[in-house]
Amino acid sequence: MLVTGATGRIGRAVIEVLTDAGMPVRALVRRSEAAAALPTNVEIVSGDLTVPGSLDAALRAVSTVFLVWTAPPQTAAPVVDRLATHAQRVVYLSAPHRTPHPFFQQPNPMAALHAEIERLIAASGMDSTIIRPGMFASNALLWWADTIRGGGVVRWPYGAAETAPVDDRDVAAVVARTLCEDGHAGGDYVLTGPESLSQAEQVSIIGDVLGRPITFEELAPDDFRRRAPQASRPAVDMLLAAWNATMGQSAYVTSTVPDILGTPPRTFRQWATDHATAFTEGPHSGN
Numbered sequence: 108m109l110v111t112g113a114t115g116r117i118g119r120a121v122i123e124v125l126t127d128a129g130m131p132v133r134a135l136v137r138r139s140e141a142a143a144a145l146p147t148n149v150e151i152v153s154g155d156l157t158v159p160g161s162l163d164a165a166l167r168a169v170s171t172v173f174l175v176w177t178a179p180p181q182t183a184a185p186v187v188d189r190l191a192t193h194a195q196r197v198v199y200l201s202a203p204h205r206t207p208h209p210f211f212q213q214p215n216p217m218a219a220l221h222a223e224i225e226r227l228i229a230a231s232g233m234d235s236t237i238i239r240p241g242m243f244a245s246n247a248l249l250w251w252a253d254t255i256r257g258g259g260v261v262r263w264p265y266g267a268a269e270t271a272p273v274d275d276r277d278v279a280a281v282v283a284r285t286l287c288e289d290g291h292a293g294g295d296y297v298l299t300g301p302e303s304l305s306q307a308e309q310v311s312i313i314g315d316v317l318g319r320p321i322t323f324e325e326l327a328p329d330d331f332r333r334r335a336p337q338a339s340r341p342a343v344d345m346l347l348a349a350w351n352a353t354m355g356q357s358a359y360v361t362s363t364v365p366d367i368l369g370t371p372p373r374t375f376r377q378w379a380t381d382h383a384t385a386f387t388e389g390p391h392s393g394n
């Protein structure tokens with residue numbers, strides 16, 4: 108079994124679930140220093156999704172691949188071809204771009220890339236399972252942890268926009284099931300957390316968990332866009348369009364996580380409790 112994106116949020120969590128279950132796992136990494144943080148019983152093989160020929164060693168004797176794609180789109184077709192010459196089965200981390208809820212229906216380059224990779228996988232002849240998580244709960248770390256660690260005010264657009272944050276560990280547990288169990292070929296799974304929460308409510312829950320109120324202030328979308336680094340503009344535009352489109356509506360919530368795992372999905376409060384130290388300890392950029 109080959110796990111790509113092994114040093115990222117979901118890939119790393121998938122590796123933890125698989126190694127805890129005693130499954131033999133190979134991890135694809137492109138920087139050896141990043142692999143040091145992976146469990147010691149994982150086989151590490153280097154390779155880069157932008158250089159399809161570099162994947163051959165990682166694919167040797169592999170039957171199943173977990174594919175995470177955050178690389179540029181140009182090499183997607185030759186990489187999927189290469190996977191199909193070795194593996195019989197692929198589980199692909201996509202997004203809910205087919206779900207008829209306004210939050211997921213805003214055209215954006217990432218959705219287009221996911222759709223294209225799904226098309227390539229369908230044409231490849233491999234058995235496939237498509238995993239479509241909504242907002243990751245862990246986005247809160249990227250978005251708010253630095254400000255909260257510094258004791259500052261969270262200034263953020265569309266505070267009333269509701270999402271149903273899904274815990275990375277629940278996404279990983281579902282991925283691991285689909286990698287290890289039969290019966291998921293052709294599966295197309297939209298994964299969400301259990302409840303619809305506005306962004307301001309999510310910040311408030313983090314404050315509850317930390318035992319101190321966190322002030323949330325509405326930020327104009329244009330100010331949010333202006334503050335974003337140039338490189339993250341496409342992602343920022345995607346988020347602003349999605350939040351804007353979902354204003355006034357509850358988030359889309361599915362029962363797929365409990366249906367597959369047989370256990371309730373973790374709530375955002377649970378996620379925040381388990382990650383509380385990330386909001387209290389560590390560096391603060393001063394922004």
Ligand SMILES: NC(=O)c1ccc[n+]([C@@H]2O[C@H](COP(=O)([O-])OP(=O)(O)OC[C@H]3O[C@@H](n4cnc5c(N)ncnc54)[C@H](OP(=O)(O)O)[C@@H]3O)[C@@H](O)[C@H]2O)c1
Binds near residue numbers: 118154175177240243
């Ligand atoms: N964030 C959300 O709320 C959300 C929701 C739904 C779906 N998604 C989807 O989830 C995916 C991202 O998952 P994630 O958050 O787990 O990723 P992540 O934490 O950003 O990690 C990306 C992983 O991909 C690896 N990678 C990047 N470029 C590579 C390349 N050229 N060759 C080999 N490996 C490469 C990275 O390796 P390095 O460590 O070497 O960089 C890292 O392991 C995206 O496709 C996104 O659309 C995200």
